[in-house]
Amino acid sequence: MDFSIKQEHQGILDTAAKVAREDLLPRAADIDLKSVHTTESWAAIWENGLLGTTIPKDYGGLGLGLLESTMVLEKLAAGCASSTASFHMHTVVQRYIDALGTVQQKEELFSEVVNEGKLFGSWGSEPGTHGGAAPVKVVVNRAKEGYVMNGTKHFCTMAGACHRAMVHTNIPDKDGNRRTIMVMVPTWVEGVAITGEWNTLGMRGTVSPSVTFDNCFIDENALLGEPGEVEEKGIEQTFALGDAAIYIGIAQGAVDWFKEYAKSHTFDPSPQPLSHDLLLQRRVAEMTQRLEGARYVLYSSCQRYWEESNMGRWYLVSKAKYLASEAAVFVSNMVAAGLGGRIAHRRYPLERMIRDIRTATLMPPSPDRCLEVIAKYELGIDDVQLASRWGS
Amino acid sequence: MDFSIKQEHQGILDTAAKVAREDLLPRAADIDLKSVHTTESWAAIWENGLLGTTIPKDYGGLGLGLLESTMVLEKLAAGCASSTASFHMHTVVQRYIDALGTVQQKEELFSEVVNEGKLFGSWGSEPGTHGGAAPVKVVVNRAKEGYVMNGTKHFCTMAGACHRAMVHTNIPDKDGNRRTIMVMVPTWVEGVAITGEWNTLGMRGTVSPSVTFDNCFIDENALLGEPGEVEEKGIEQTFALGDAAIYIGIAQGAVDWFKEYAKSHTFDPSPQPLSHDLLLQRRVAEMTQRLEGARYVLYSSCQRYWEESNMGRWYLVSKAKYLASEAAVFVSNMVAAGLGGRIAHRRYPLERMIRDIRTATLMPPSPDRCLEVIAKYELGIDDVQLASRWGS
Amino acid sequence: MDFLLNKKQRELIQTAKEVARECLEPRAYEVDQKADHPRASWADVWTHGLLGMTIPEEYGGLGLDPLSYVLVVEQLAGGCTNTAMTVHMHSVVMRYIDSLGTPEQKANFYPEIVEQGKLFGSWGSEPSRRGGTGSVQTILSREGDQYVINGDKHFCTMAGGAHRYMVHCNVQGLDGGRNIVMALVPHNNIGITVKGEWDTLGMRGTVSPSVSFSDCKVEDDWILGEVGQAERSGIGQIFGLGYSAVYLGAAGRVVEWFSDYVQSHHFIPDPEPMAKNVLIQKPLAEMIMALESARKVLYKSAWMWESNSDPIYRAVLAARAKYMASEAAIMITTNSLQLLGGRMAQKRYPLERIYRDIRTCTLMPPSPDRCLEIIGKMELGLDDELLMLRHSS
């Protein structure tokens, strides 16, 4: 066992922490208020060389493994959860491209990210189906010199702001069976229309309206891999690992702000800063310990992820996501109770952090679902339907 | 022991529940969005005969005791916490008038409420002092044919919307010592200026900016009682009882909405509504039981309130406020986790209820302070400074 | 609404508290250590007129309403959980006799309690069945001209200590469904064999081993009521109400003891009594509030009890009380021990005993899971599922 971090990675994490503090945090309040895309924050991530964390070094990225790229998300989320959540989605898309793309596709797509700072979304959810279920309503069919795509996606994060979106679609394979395929859709093409609103409790900068594809023409080159090939790659569950990192990151940001506030504020009749209050010290300790436990379980899940079977991966991500989500909600309650009415004002970032935690942790799978996966794995109970209910 | 409710009171509670459901709830989302005064909701409370719950029957009010008037607040808060919180403040002002006013003052002031639907605010907080501390900065001095008032108040709920505000001020008594006196200030007079913003996580309709009094002329008739007389009346702590009722009320409103949603929504692949889910049933049970315990402790505190010494009153209200606040926060976490991402959308009232609970329960005294009071009372530890630290 | 007690209730509480503190509590340690019946404490309960709490006044009892009853049980538990729990079980049997028995049966059995201080036990649980799911495999059948019982019972409280036992039996021969009937048997009946031992974490004085029935004869007129009547009567649900009173009585004693202790003890290097420490005050107040809110819910359930005898209605009332009371009691015993530290693990302090007792008696059915399920289904209007729950359990 070894808890140390390599020097090379520590440098990247320090950069991420700096970006979070200096670039993301100062913009977070305005983004939240207006509920708009976090364009400038993404630019800062790019300018600091972090947009390609999951792009291989050969293609100009940082080539980070699952553990290190997840730690970058944790650091960034302490500054702004919304921009980090959409950036997270972008990094998973790079994993898909790396796993499924041809050399030509990689060269072209990765270059847009590394050299031009473009972002790629990932649109999977469909109305009436759960998050993890295979796409059924967005279909791709052969057309002259390419394909046409039709259907509607929900929760299309970065719609209107990303350069391309990796749309989870279904396509007939050679035998005519419908299989899943990822399509890198340029968002500017004809037949792509944004519909719906995005007005939420928190995570308001992860603007995620619905998108409809109406006979949208797709170039041959936009399809990643063969029909069904994506199902074998085991990338899907890495979404939940990044989510867990983001929960821990926002919560750590809230704890850090709480600590700074306590160290720098004194209230009558006490002559000393709030930090000298015993009950406040306990709160800080309880929060940091919860986060610490969640953090190392997450890291450990990241480390073991690629060695595991599919069920083992569900198990690992469930453990990470469950603890991270519980710890973050715990932190949000503790900071609120610890500072009282002061934090309810929107002029303080804690108010936003609390809303972001409450909202981000509502993303499926729910804690109950995670616990179910953990228990079934440990008890050796087979559940082939698990993946399809994951999103509920 | 007797848990029944008199028929006369049950009728009033039914009316309150109806007003909450039909008048307050439908307006709550808009009020929250705009962060504006709940004028129309107050009108509905008046039109349904509830504006004078704490005004004696002789003066046209309902003449409810502490227990019943608190129960009315609980019912109303299930519809809209913001309008109920400001209405609550108004009802406490009537208690002060009843306890301190002359017959002439009562006739005049109560008539404004009963016959004209006017609202009275209560402005006590001052910058740099805690909620429960005696006023020091807003002073009243003798002037020709009346008094002049100077100073600034914080958290002036209903400023700009209430007809009169009962301002907690200090005044020299016969011996020249400064004592507390309540002044019924008409809000339209010269020298009253609203300053400051109100932009909060929740309870956004309890618009509470700062108000400055600049040589504001006050009629002799505006002073309630003799200097210092108010300190003997023991009304102050009833604020916290009403707060507790509001917490329970909002939380019950959230549970009720949660139950209705669960009964009426079905999600694939289950053929039955969500209400058939065992874990959801547990959630409902845990929430209702927490609320039930808090509710009866509150009622019991109301019943015993007037018989108690000052310390005994702090003890009773601490018990009620602590349990109500813990139960409400518990409910807000449980409903969120129970329905997941669905509730984060602002189109659902739960989103607002969660913010309202989180914000309202931050009002001093904190749970820690309540626990301190309870323990000291039970352990027989005298703490004469208690009242002055109550608001912290 | 009125949260004050009436004069009769105040007097009852006073009597019960005196018995509990002066008679029961001094023996509680020994009862626990020996895992033996609290016979001397039962005698004191009898002498003070509380063994007939639930016997109608016309038969010499107190005929207490459920609210007054739980107030008394709570006080008794403040002295000795074992005595309170066994007296409670006995008192439920008295209610069954009142509800289901003939005038002859009442005239036959009640004087044994009122005049002789005898106790009656109630044996319902069966091996391999989930707790609280009633009697199925203990069969009451007709052999020639008499009734006999065959089968096994678990958790047979007061085995060897009570005078008679009310055995929950299933009537043979009717197919499908459950056909429960209550049969009274004397303690020394032929065909009753105590099989298991009783060596438990806590509640050691409730002596509840397994018991085997083999052609155990039952007098014709010792069967209470018609087949199925016991279940329809809505009596059995009061078990849970009394358990709740035991939990809160014991937990209340812990809070009181804790309060006294922290006021009178201080430890070097702390200069003041523990009571002055905010880290003692805060959790003490949390304990007090858990206790108080659980009490309110229990009292309300008891107050509402007689307004409806429907078993499902009462199961919900009992579930409310039991859930709150067991959560509160576990929290209070766990935290008080934690706050006072290692010294309290020693058996010479009462916390150690009460802690074990609470952890044990809160395991009695219905479990917190089941309580929550019952309450949740009721709140969500799932009456059909409640009914099924009842019939499957």
Next chain:
Amino acid sequence: MDFLLNKKQRELIQTAKEVARECLEPRAYEVDQKADHPRASWADVWTHGLLGMTIPEEYGGLGLDPLSYVLVVEQLAGGCTNTAMTVHMHSVVMRYIDSLGTPEQKANFYPEIVEQGKLFGSWGSEPSRRGGTGSVQTILSREGDQYVINGDKHFCTMAGGAHRYMVHCNVQGLDGGRNIVMALVPHNNIGITVKGEWDTLGMRGTVSPSVSFSDCKVEDDWILGEVGQAERSGIGQIFGLGYSAVYLGAAGRVVEWFSDYVQSHHFIPDPEPMAKNVLIQKPLAEMIMALESARKVLYKSAWMWESNSDPIYRAVLAARAKYMASEAAIMITTNSLQLLGGRMAQKRYPLERIYRDIRTCTLMPPSPDRCLEIIGKMELGLDDELLMLRHSS
């Protein structure tokens, strides 16, 4: 970062697990019931080479680093908490000897363990002092040409069972401040009187009564190091690390036992094994996650241990581990008992024993309150207060 164990650690765990399950666990019930020293289990620990875990390799021990050490203690506790706890205390004394002892002392004492399987105890607590606040009233003084100890100690683990005891003494004559020194005394020394009894909720085999010293003679060369050196060494904080390993080892055994039980049992009227019930699955997963996150924090503290020997730094590491481990262990033992119901209160099931053991050994200082205070002050940069906390405690 790497969460995998190396080959040596895997082998150690394997050995420790075998000893725990095959030798220690079968005796755990008896050790608990008799409240007697687990002598036979100590012998097995010795035979398998684990009594010298913290003795340097050059003296025939294993010289384990803190991480490997806690992994072994955790495994032992999975078999018998009493054995694991006493072996842990013994192992801390070995660390003191290594850090403070002269080569002569090491050559004198270590063979007693390695070759003869003797155990050394450590007695620090004193009556009337808050737990963990060290030694002040047990005085080491010069009488003529020899050292003698006078005073009272509490919680003297292994009293009568170990070969020698390391007594935390205060040196007389220097005014102000504390001047702790560690003195080794043989178990049969004149002037040592066992005064209290040891009859506790759990951890009954750690036999830790009170002991009185009256002019108890100490050999000149049996004092470890200079006055004050023991406190500066940062050794004592590892007590808390080992406690955490005991908690998690016992709790891990409970989770494993619970898992097996619910897979192999079902109760009428439920048609399937308990493992299929969501109300079993969910709390089981909660237990697993509490265990896993506490383990991660413990292992990290152990991994960081040797990077800094400052007592405050190590107190924070120990507080982190102990807080998480005790919360997890209490939750796991409480909930597992609750979920499996009344049957588990019987002493024939291991849950009953482990439940009492965990509730008892988690009471050892530093308390959760103190752990949180230490962590909180560190997080908030209150180094002065941390220092004061240390000196006042």
